[in-house]
Amino acid sequence: MIALPRGTDVLALATAWFPAARWSREPGRAAAARPMAGARFRGMAVTTAPGPGLLDLDGAAEVVGPFPLAAAVARAVGLPPRESDLYGVPVTGLGDVAAGWATAVARRTGGAILPADRSRALVPDPHASVDLTLWSPVPVPPRDALPLLRPSLSGSRVGPVETAGRPDGPAEFSLTASYEYDGQVVVRCARSHEVPAVLSTLDWRAHGPWAYRVSWLPPDPVELEVEQPSQLHVIARQRVTPGICRVVATLWRTAGGTVVDAGGFVVTPEELDERVRTARR
Numbered sequence: 001m002i003a004l005p006r007g008t009d010v011l012a013l014a015t016a017w018f019p020a021a022r023w024s025r026e027p028g029r030a031a032a033a034r035p036m037a038g039a040r041f042r043g044m045a046v047t048t049a050p051g052p053g054l055l056d057l058d059g060a061a062e063v064v065g066p067f068p069l070a071a072a073v074a075r076a077v078g079l080p081p082r083e084s085d086l087y088g089v090p091v092t093g094l095g096d097v098a099a100g101w102a103t104a105v106a107r108r109t110g111g112a113i114l115p116a117d118r119s120r121a122l123v124p125d126p127h128a129s130v131d132l133t134l135w136s137p138v139p140v141p142p143r144d145a146l147p148l149l150r151p152s153l154s155g156s157r158v159g160p161v162e163t164a165g166r167p168d169g170p171a172e173f174s175l176t177a178s179y180e181y182d183g184q185v186v187v188r189c190a191r192s193h194e195v196p197a198v199l200s201t202l203d204w205r206a207h208g209p210w211a212y213r214v215s216w217l218p219p220d221p222v223e224l225e226v227e228q229p230s231q232l233h234v235i236a237r238q239r240v241t242p243g244i245c246r247v248v249a250t251l252w253r254t255a256g257g258t259v260v261d262a263g264g265f266v267v268t269p270e271e272l273d274e275r276v277r278t279a280r281r
Contacts, residue, residue, distance in 0.1 A: 137208025
């Protein structure tokens with residue numbers, strides 16, 4: 001099961017991975033009236049009480065919920081002491097895809113994965129990945145990349161812009177900013193034929209084929225794969241996060257488009273600003 005903060009829009013999170021996701025039964029809606037059997041009950045019907053909904057993930061599996069979880073119970077299983085909603089996620093059907101979606105949703109919302117016996121919850125680190133991608137219809141010329149982005153990468157040594165010539169269109173480019181103790185931030189611009197599923201839920205004018213991928217390469221890349229990295233890794237991540245967000249915000253103001261995080265969810269400009277403020281605390 002996944003535990004999410006009370007009131008989380010789980011349908012919006014589902015369509016980010018499964019664009020055709022829908023409520024086959026909305027939460028809180030009673031089932032249709034069912035005729036009672038037997039001659040003496042002729043003309044009488046019963047309805048069941050309102051209950052959890054059924055969220056259809058593109059017809060391959062259904063998520064059941066929400067089931068309310070009180071703040072005191074949430075705290076007892078290792079969650080923040082707040083009211084939460086539980087959703088049952090199938091272990092068959094979509095298999096690893098459903099499990100991956102559940103983990104991404106828990107990470108995105110500050111929720112958790114809760115075993116069926118409701119023992120200690122697994123709380124994915126919501127700050128584990130700081131990588132962001134801007135999907136835009138506009139290519140920024142490589143000659144403009146360095147003067148445009150250097151102010152957002154303060155404290156780093158920014159290398160030369162590397163280009164890949166395209167005889168039929170604008171050149172793709174990459175730019176690397178190196179930090180003495182915090183690794184590197186790499187900005188890559190390239191045209192892509194594959195886009196995240198969440199973009200199919202947006203107006204086509206809100207994004208484009210040009211992917212501006214902004215990635216962090218920490219001093220020890222292995223720490224990106226562990227759920228509880230070292231304190232040095234966490235500190236370095238906190239220091240580079242504001243710069244990554246500023247780079248993406250600058251590109252968005254210049255080229256327009258839609259920002260998507262490593263979990264496949266849309267990040268708004270307001271959220272970019274909030275990430276900068278949070279990382280500085």
